[in-house]
Amino acid sequence: MVVVSQPALDHFSPIKTCKPTASYFSGIPVVDLSNPDASSLIVKACEEFGFFKVVNHGVPMEFMTSLESQAINFFNLPQSEKDRAGPPDPFGYGSKRIGPNGDVGWIEYLLLNTNPDVVSEKSLFIFRENPQIFRSAVENYVSAVKKMAFEIVELMADGLGIEERNVMSKLLRDEKSDSCFRMNHYPPCPELQALSGRNLIGFGEHTDPQIISVLRSNNTSGLQICLRDGAWVSVPSDHTSFFINVGDSLQVMTNGRFRSLKHRVVADPMKSRVSMIFFGGPPLSEKIAPLPCLVVEGEESLYKEFTWWEYKKSAYQSRLADNRLGLFEK
């Protein structure tokens, strides 16, 4: 991976690029939520990849398409209007800059909080300044996706043989749950492809800090995952399905049995990618530690004790590609 340096491309700098060589990966586990074996398939996928695709999820297609078109309307607004909803604090509209520590990407986005307890001026401003239909589309979509996320973590608990099947879902259901929602837009960039034969990195490699992330995109691919051998492979897009990522917190709660997966997004040179991700996190005061029933006798926690607030604070002092969990390993 290099940084584009030709003067003609200066306005892209310092966004990283990569060769468009990642191959499409056909081995992504697919879980049909109506399959009676869904719980064991989910556990297997989380152990092997920390990533899987969900079909027969029950989220109405209409919620997905209407939010997508609202997101497109927003991203099509004049730059000066979008900028009124920024800069992100971390909520709000952001362009190219990701997080507070110098990460950049070929991206614009809206980051919203989903916890009514947290008063985010930026989120309120975005809802106030956009048509009611925008707010309704976000609310319908987020509430349907949350429900699916609850079901998935309950199936995980079943598959792990945990008696208290709501041990994880209660954290996401909690009214103080620190979850958030992000809409990303990766504009096409044909000039760069033509000049250098390379693609721009839209969202640099990282793991998600929360418990679980639920991603949906339009039919433009670009999401890549890093396999165990370090190879980056492309995830074929499927606008009717959801993709689930194990987050760092779930890795800790399973004492490393599930792995949070490194992923990134490479912008398509010709087509816009629009994605929307729900990040399910616990309440800020929640201790993140291995679930006692998953630590067998004689085994120890691989991690120091910390709360989600402590982890989040540390994450916001890190760069995207940093190994955030490393600081909390014993």
Ligand SMILES: C=C1C[C@]23C[C@@]1(O)CC[C@H]2[C@@]12CC[C@H](O)[C@@](C)(C(=O)O1)[C@H]2[C@@H]3C(=O)O
């Ligand atoms: C560079 C950063 C952006 C991020 C906060 C951080 O300091 C490190 C983690 C990043 C991440 C990745 C997953 C989600 O998109 C996100 C909202 C999150 O919770 O952690 C972002 C943060 C962000 O964009 O604010």
Ligand SMILES: O=C(O)CCC(=O)C(=O)O
């Ligand atoms: O936009 C995407 O497809 C994924 C983005 C992502 O990984 C994130 O926002 O954390």
Ligand SMILES: [Fe+2]
């Ligand atoms: Fe992510």
